[in-house]
Every structure is written in C-alpha cells, then in structure tokens.
Amino acid sequence: MATPLNQTTIKKENKQLVLHYIRKHEPVSRARIAQMTGLNKGTISTLVAELIEEELLTEIGTGKSSGGRKPVLLQVNKHAGYSIGIDIGVQHILGTLTDLGSNQLVTERKPLKETSFFYVVNEVLSMIRYLTRHIPESAYGLIGIGVGVPAIVSIHGEIIHAPNLKWRHVDLKKELRKCNVPIWIDNEANYGALGQHLTEQTTKIDTTLYISAGIGIGAGLLLNGELYKGTHGFAGEVGHMTMDVNGPICRCGNYGCWELFASEQALLSYTGSEQTLEELITLARNGDAATLDAFRNVATYLGKGIVSLIHIFSPDQIIIGNRLAMASDFLYEEMNKTISSRLVTDQQHTPISFSTLHNDATALGATSFSIDQFFQDDTAHKKARST
Structure with a gap:
C-alpha cells in the first residue's frame, strides 16, 4: 500500500x-x-x-x-500570470513583458551610457519597474524574471566573466532579489536559443545550433528542444575559440578569438568608423564599396567559424541571431560560399538561416524559461496565490 x-x-x-x-x-x-x-x-x-x-x-x-x-x-490560461525577460547587451538593454503563452505585450529598448556593474543594475531595475506597470490584473501577477547576459554563467546563475562588459564574479541575482519574484540568470545565447525555439523556425527540428552574433559571439545548443549547457553551464562560448593564434588580443585575455573577426565589433574595426550597425547597413544598401568589403570580411570569418561548429556538432540546422541578423542580405552569400568550400564532411546541405526575431530572441527566451520554471513548481502556484 x-x-x-x-x-x-x-x-x-x-x-x-x-x-x-x-x-x-x-x-x-x-x-x-x-x-x-x-x-x-x-x-x-x-x-x-x-x-x-x-x-x-x-x-x-x-x-x-x-x-x-x-x-x-x-x-x-495565458492571462493567469506574466513574465519579464531582460537582454543585457554592451550598448543597450532590451526588456519584454509576456503572458504565460509567451505572447509579447510590451517591449522596450534602452541605450546604455556605460557598462559598470551597478549602473547596469540600476538600468535593469528601472526597466523592470517600467514593464511591471503594464501588467494587467491576474491570478498570479509577475511570476518571474529571466535575464540574459553576454557572459560565462554557471549553472547556479553566477556571472563568472563578462569580457565585453568588463565584469568578473558579480552577483546580479542578489541585486535583483528586491523584485520579490524568482530571478533566472543565464548566458544570452542560451536564452536566445530558447526564444528562437518558440518560433516556427525550430519547433520541428531535433538539434538546433543558435549563434548569437552581436558585439560578441556566443551559441546555444538545443537538443530535442532542451538546452545543452555542459557540466558547469559553460557550453557555447564559441566566440572565444581561436581563429588566429597570432591575432589581436581579445577582451577575454586570449588572442585571435572568433568574435574579433566575425562580430559587430569586427565590422566596426574593418570600417574604421564609429557608425552604428544600422548606419552601416544603410551605406551598404547605397552601394558603398568600403562598407560592402567590411561585410564580406565578417561573412567570410563567420563562415569559417561555422564550418568548425558543423564539424563538431553536426546539427540539424543553424540559426544566426542577434544584431548581425539585421545585415543578413550582406552576409549570406559570402558566408555560404566560405562554408561550402571548407566543409570536409558530407554536410553541405545543413540549413543555415538568419533569425526573424533579430534582437528579441534573448528577452523572449528569458521569459519562456521563467514560465517553464513556474509551471514546473507546484509550490510557486500556491505561494503566488497566497500573496
């Protein structure tokens, strides 16, 4: 019995x-x-x-x-509660508010004037307060907050190192506990992969490699819809694989990292300008030769790195997201030419596409992770209902 x-x-x-x-x-x-x-x-x-x-x-x-x-x-009941997702970038933070069906109600983007830890914390708290004001009356209210960071993040949510933000061993979760809801911290590419999984681009695919290409580069690997994070949670730091052992020094401390050649920061270094990605895209559309050459350089190195990832993971598909996805028209052809000429395995037809979510994937994935945790925790329902 x-x-x-x-x-x-x-x-x-x-x-x-x-x-x-x-x-x-x-x-x-x-x-x-x-x-x-x-x-x-x-x-x-x-x-x-x-x-x-x-x-x-x-x-x-x-x-x-x-x-x-x-x-x-x-x-x-998608209106029983709401979730907030935050994407911390080097130049901006993006926040989104969704219902329990991951439908976006409000999305807000805010530039960052600097990347010092407590300045960013205050900006994140300000974003959370703004989004919270838009939450409708509901049974459970705000059920959790997910935050994606361009950083090495442990399985416990500790930020070990965020090279492009110049953070080391900071406790973002502790600073956000005053929100009085569960806080979930992860690498932005991992949340980006989850956000991408909510779209039709990945729902029927077994293994998806999501490459987040912005100021830096990271990756999230989905196996049958589940994130693969490695033993300690550090899987996906592909932006710091060595592309040139004699290359320039990276903010991570190594030399010749992939993101120095194939990211938004690489594009800016090739053009030698301080223009925004959006401005460079406009120049490329207008046929500016120097800008088009810079995009071709990024595309070539993007392709070289993807070849290595295909050889290692052999995924069903690859999706490139984050800010560089906005420039897909100037990257796709040269990138694919490089990949096709360098693959040594019979994987010439691995589907490679650019995300239709562009900048929203990480924040959306952060909300979906928070929602999943809420539904898996029966005590969370009881606690939320009693408050």
Whole structure:
C-alpha cells in the first residue's frame, strides 16, 4: 500500500504530466489527455478540475465529435500570470513583458551610457519597474524574471566573466532579489536559443545550433528542444575559440578569438568608423564599396567559424541571431560560399538561416524559461496565490 507521501508525490507528478501535455498540445480534450498520458479518465477529471480552480487552465469551447458528445477543449490560461525577460547587451538593454503563452505585450529598448556593474543594475531595475506597470490584473501577477547576459554563467546563475562588459564574479541575482519574484540568470545565447525555439523556425527540428552574433559571439545548443549547457553551464562560448593564434588580443585575455573577426565589433574595426550597425547597413544598401568589403570580411570569418561548429556538432540546422541578423542580405552569400568550400564532411546541405526575431530572441527566451520554471513548481502556484 502506498504511503501518504508517495500518494502525494504521484499526484504531483501526474498533475505535472497533464499540465505539460496540455501546454504542448493545446487545445486538447480530457479524453485525448487520458489516451496519450495513460492516466484513467477519473484521474484526469480530478487533476483538470484542480488546475481550473487554480486558474492555470481554462475551457475554450468544444471540438469535433467522433460519435458522442462534442469534447470540451482545454488550454492554458495565458492571462493567469506574466513574465519579464531582460537582454543585457554592451550598448543597450532590451526588456519584454509576456503572458504565460509567451505572447509579447510590451517591449522596450534602452541605450546604455556605460557598462559598470551597478549602473547596469540600476538600468535593469528601472526597466523592470517600467514593464511591471503594464501588467494587467491576474491570478498570479509577475511570476518571474529571466535575464540574459553576454557572459560565462554557471549553472547556479553566477556571472563568472563578462569580457565585453568588463565584469568578473558579480552577483546580479542578489541585486535583483528586491523584485520579490524568482530571478533566472543565464548566458544570452542560451536564452536566445530558447526564444528562437518558440518560433516556427525550430519547433520541428531535433538539434538546433543558435549563434548569437552581436558585439560578441556566443551559441546555444538545443537538443530535442532542451538546452545543452555542459557540466558547469559553460557550453557555447564559441566566440572565444581561436581563429588566429597570432591575432589581436581579445577582451577575454586570449588572442585571435572568433568574435574579433566575425562580430559587430569586427565590422566596426574593418570600417574604421564609429557608425552604428544600422548606419552601416544603410551605406551598404547605397552601394558603398568600403562598407560592402567590411561585410564580406565578417561573412567570410563567420563562415569559417561555422564550418568548425558543423564539424563538431553536426546539427540539424543553424540559426544566426542577434544584431548581425539585421545585415543578413550582406552576409549570406559570402558566408555560404566560405562554408561550402571548407566543409570536409558530407554536410553541405545543413540549413543555415538568419533569425526573424533579430534582437528579441534573448528577452523572449528569458521569459519562456521563467514560465517553464513556474509551471514546473507546484509550490510557486500556491505561494503566488497566497500573496
């Protein structure tokens, strides 16, 4: 006979199973849930009733009948709570507010005048306050905040080193605890990969390598929709793989890193200007020869690095996001030419595309991670409802 503790545990696991299935396949009927999860209809009815009472699920009408009564369809109550995602860049912060279905309600971008740690913390807190003011009345309110940082981040959320921000061993989570909601810190490319996974570009793909190409370069690897982060959480620091052992010194302390040749900062160094990426794109569209040469240089080195990543990971597809995705028209052809000429494996047809999300992927992925954690933590529901 099962002990009360075991019964409680089993019920909690079954409840998670039902909620996970509905989130993935909504709208769906109780009968379909029972069929696909293997739980009996009585158990499904009890668990669904609890989830509706907790305002996590809602009934949205009826589906097609297969002979009897039309089934009542269920879906997640997307307006039960809201999540905030923050993308900290070198030159800006971007924040977005979403509902529990990852639908963006408000997105705000703010330039950074400097990158000192406490200045950025204050700007992030200001962004959070601004987005919080736009949260509608709901059962759970703000359920969590995810923050993406261009940094080496441990599995515990500690920022070990952010070369382009000049941060070392800083506790961003501690500084944001005054928000009184769960705080999740990760590398911006990891959150970018999750944000990309929400789009049609990745939902049916088993292995996706997302390359975040901005001032620096990072990568997030999705295996069957799950992030691969490595033993200590440091996987994906591809921007610091060596492209030229005798190359210039990188902010990380090494020499000849990939991001020195294939990033937004590389583009600026090739042009020798202080113009913005947007201004350089305009010049390229107007046929400026020097600017077009700079883009070709970036594209060539971007291709060289991607060849190595294909040889290492052999992904189903590669998506390039962050700010350089805005310049895809001036990168794609030269990048693909380089890749095709250098691959030594039979992977010439690995699909490579540029993100349609451009700058929003990291903030969107940060909100989705926070939402996932909320749905997986039954105590979070009870705590949020009691406050």
